[in-house]
Amino acid sequence: MKRGLTTFNIASLVIGFGFLYLPIVLLVIYSFNASRLVTVWGGFSTKWYASLFRNEQLLDAIWVTFRIGLISATIATVLGTFAAVALVRAGRFKGRTLFSGMIFAPLVMPEVILGLSLLLLFVSLGLPRGFWTVTVSHATVTMCYAAVVIQARLSAFDRQLEEAAQDLGCPPIKAFFAITLPNIAPAVAAAWMLAFTLSLDDLVIASFTSGPGSTTLPMRIYSQVRLGVSPEINAVSTLLIGLVATGVIAVYLFQMRKRREA
Amino acid sequence: MTERSRPRLNIGAVRSTFAPWADPAAKPLVRFENVVKRFDGETAVNGVSLDIYPGEFFALLGPSGCGKTTLMRLLAGFETPDSGRITLAGEDLAGKPPHQRPVNMMFQSYALFPHLSVERNIAFGLKQQGMPKDQIADRVTEMLALVRLDGLARRKPHQLSGGQRQRVALARAIAPRPKMLLLDEPLAALDKKLREETQFELMALQQQLGMTFLIVTHDQEEAMVTADRIAVMRSGEIVQIGRPADVYEAPNSRYVADFIGDVNIFEGKAEFADGTTVRMSSPEAPGGFDIVEDDLLDVGSTAWLAVRPEKIEVHLDEPPPGPNRMAGKIEDIGYLGDWTTYLVELESGRTIRAARANAKRFVDRPVDWDDKVWLTFARDAGVVLTQ
Structure with a gap:
């Protein structure tokens, strides 16, 4: 086979990456637009960034979103770890197939249905909707993703390591934290990141389960866009993209360093 | 017995x-x-x-x-x-x-903790016992010296060879005494x-x-x-x-x-047993078998005689007729350096293993393929088995 970049390869790369990144590049460019009109270039300016930091509603939404993300991702990771341990370790217990099927069901269930059912639950329980209902809902949904990621790693983990720890005088629970957890840590971290990103990104479920004072960033952006795209939204989106990119690059560099040490 | x-x-x-x-x-x-x-x-x-x-x-x-x-x-x-x-x-x-x-176990897979260094692997069991830190350090040093791994304390398990890993596993298992x-x-x-x-x-x-x-x-x-x-x-x-x-x-x-080492097993019938000797008839040996054995077997019962290959002698010249003697032909020779194994086909068609230590570098008459040979063994060379 011919190696290197052929014309065809270059063309498909350009088209593919164009599809992926052209909208994002446009968004970043227009966030530095001096004009109020989104589609008309009026010169370079950073004034939307300045006004962004004076927009209390938007800042509030960012703060709420991050808090929800942090808490729900943590809950989801802990619960997902438990679920993964149960699935991998318990062997063939009664109802195992049902349990493993049920844990993956929310992955394929339409978000609208999930959101609606959660809303019905909160209403019938008489819970006032707000910060905690969104957090719990996000934890519920993202837990499945966390369980899948951790389960994959855990089933490749050699159980004899835990037996060896117990044999050397370590009680089973302690052995899990001293031996198993450090070895599946990369998967646990990945699961947390995934859950956090999913929570950050979610519009549908948050719309169903939030209440006054708990408007998340995607909800805020969506409602503002319906009134017309403001360049402030471009600015906040650019900041988000920058944050996510920094995060991804940091994780990559960290892993590279670990691999070199190893 | x-x-x-x-x-x-x-x-x-x-x-x-x-x-x-x-x-x-x-x-x-x-x-x-x-x-x-x-x-x-x-x-x-x-x-x-x-x-x-x-x-x-x-x-x-x-x-x-x-x-x-x-x-x-x-x-x-x-x-x-x-x-x-x-x-x-x-x-x-x-x-x-x-x-x-x-009790401590050394696992077949060694089960070393991959995220811990050699010294922390060895110290793991000691920590569980609540041993003070300075004593742990002393014991780890002692164990490393015992299994000749000094200098590798800081290595991770995947940086070691198979033999070194095996010794870490051993040190880890014996460290808690x-x-x-x-x-x-x-x-x-x-x-x-x-x-x-x-x-x-x-x-x-x-x-x-x-x-x-x-x-x-x-x-x-x-x-x-x-x-x-x-x-x-x-x-x-x-x-x-x-x-x-x-x-x-x-x-x-x-x-x-059969499980321990190589063995030739002959089936036969007990003809005589007096508490010191058992005589057996067998289709493999015309002269029968005469074995030192204190078991009092029932006359006519089926018994098996087990003889190890190294206890069977190979002769190129015909020995005088008698018990414990079989004739055959060399079918195959396996030269191992220190030992030579001969596969001898008996007249009955059975193949018997005989082994000889190569104590000399030169022999007068080497045994060759298709040579006619006689096999004998001493009266105390075999064991009579009833099951």
């Missing part, structure tokens, strides 16, 4: 004064009493009773699936017996989880040369520490070299327990004779 039941015969080349199993006053360290373990209806261990004495190097030997590893895991606490009792130093182990049992060390196929992953060296190292280590070792292996050579006593297992049961020489020279069944 213990030594006491046949006082005239001195079995084997090794004479050891260490024989606590022959002393009725000796207290066993570990006692299995009628232990049974089933997995999903399949019996893995079927009523095993066994005593292991302090300071003993004991081997469980058998093919894979014979229940030897299950027996060891029962002792370590990873499996619970369905019935029967296991005691350690007189104390019933029932209901004691693995982390409370004063367990009452007993369990070794599950400890040398299976090493190459032949290293395996032989390590066998002798294990023996030296066991002597030095005065610790009781229980080794599980499917390799008969490993068991013979290292152990004071061997228990040969077959489908969940112990078939024979004895010193390596007992098991080799006086197997109690065709299974044991």
